[in-house]
Amino acid sequence: MRFKHALLGALALAGTASPSFAQDRPWWESRFNQPEAERRPQSEEAKRAEVLADLRRDRTPLRSAEMVDALEKAVQRYQAIVTRGGWPTIPGTRMIKADDNDERVALLHRRLALSGELRGRPNRNLFGYVFDSDLEAGVRRFQENNGLRVTGRVDRATLAALNIPAEARLAQLRVNLQRLRDLLAMKLEDRYILVNAASFELEAVEKHDVEMRHRVIVGKPDRQTPVVRATIRALNFFPYWRVPESVANLDLIPRLLKEPGYLQQEQIRVLTGSFNGPEVDATAIDWRNSDTSKLRFRQDPGPQNALGLVRIDMPNEHGVYMHDTPLKQLFNQRSRSFSAGCVRVQDVFSLVEWIAKYETGWDQPGRAQDVLATGQALDLTLTRPLPVYFAYITAWAERDGRIVFRSDIYNKDGVRDIVASADRDPEDGPAPRWTLTP
16 A cells, blocks of 8 residues: 555645646647747846756667667666665655755655665665755756756655656556667668657667757647658758648637638638648638638748748658747747647757758758758758657666656556556545656
8 A cells, every 4th residue: 555655645746746838828829829928038047047958968879779778777676676665755745955954855865865866875864854965966866867857956846756656667667668679679770860759859860879969849748749650751941831630620710710810910821622722812701600621721931930941751641740940949948748749840950951961962061051041942852761760758778877757748658557556446446647747
């Protein structure tokens, strides 16, 4: 029963964690209608607070035998922790911070020592109440390893992560070990791109070495970025945005009921039959009473375009792809699940040049900027198509021994079911939702 109560305590704390601001608004709102507070210039202190260090630093690709080996060792470590009884639960919701005299400090010390974030003498302060600099450094390491805001203070989100039982973390490691093995089982190309939706990160790999990493924005939980293997076949500069029917029905048309002039404002045309069909006068349409099933919406190229200035074409059954975005400020968010399923890439033109560097005329840096300077649409068909993988890895281990966890934003790990069935009385009712929002 200790295990079950530990889990419920973690769930209670996790439910109080505050998500990023943009997750509470519809995707369409975050694309075109930012609140005034987001448009105002920010203070220097706020800008400094937004500096992220959330990309992997090791040049070893996530999809590699080395990473599988490191994760296998992590599973062994956590199995040993579980066998010894796991780690303690830290009660309460009150913040714990440096110089606090708090009876929970001893539990915090024990918890971080077991998972490896607290270094040095393992028994130091085991029964003490002082939150010293060594413990603060351990909290910072834990926050970094768990994708949390690195403050050195044990806030509610950090408490929630600390109180996820070792049994649950072990199950999560095992699930992700299989995912890595499945990725590695496919043909290992000399050159490819991997997007890990769970960590909002992209790796560009050549000759088994990560040459570039980029932050990305992925799909919201109700419009998930799928796991997919595809091939990049073209680069589309100054693309049209063909509004997907789901976005048109769920977002755009309801908006037009409130703002009929919105299409003109965003340079979106209304076409009939297909995206290449004849244009109709949007001002003559009664959006409340018209049959819109045969209408298509296409946004003109330009800086206002939802795809930004370049689209990375990778035909696949899900209709997803990578692209630029005019909403660059969203890359400053720690959790970046804002899109309708496609992947927006930070510093996308550096990635574009990496993709195209073996194409004729693209062997010199700055070629993408030259294309943009013309202001003319260009579709570059690749003579050397490039494999791309969209993956979902919520836990891994680095070669230096660090074990890293990310939030299960799409609830795919199945950990809540594993944990709930491990030690639960039948009269308890349905298993609780196991989630953590950093």
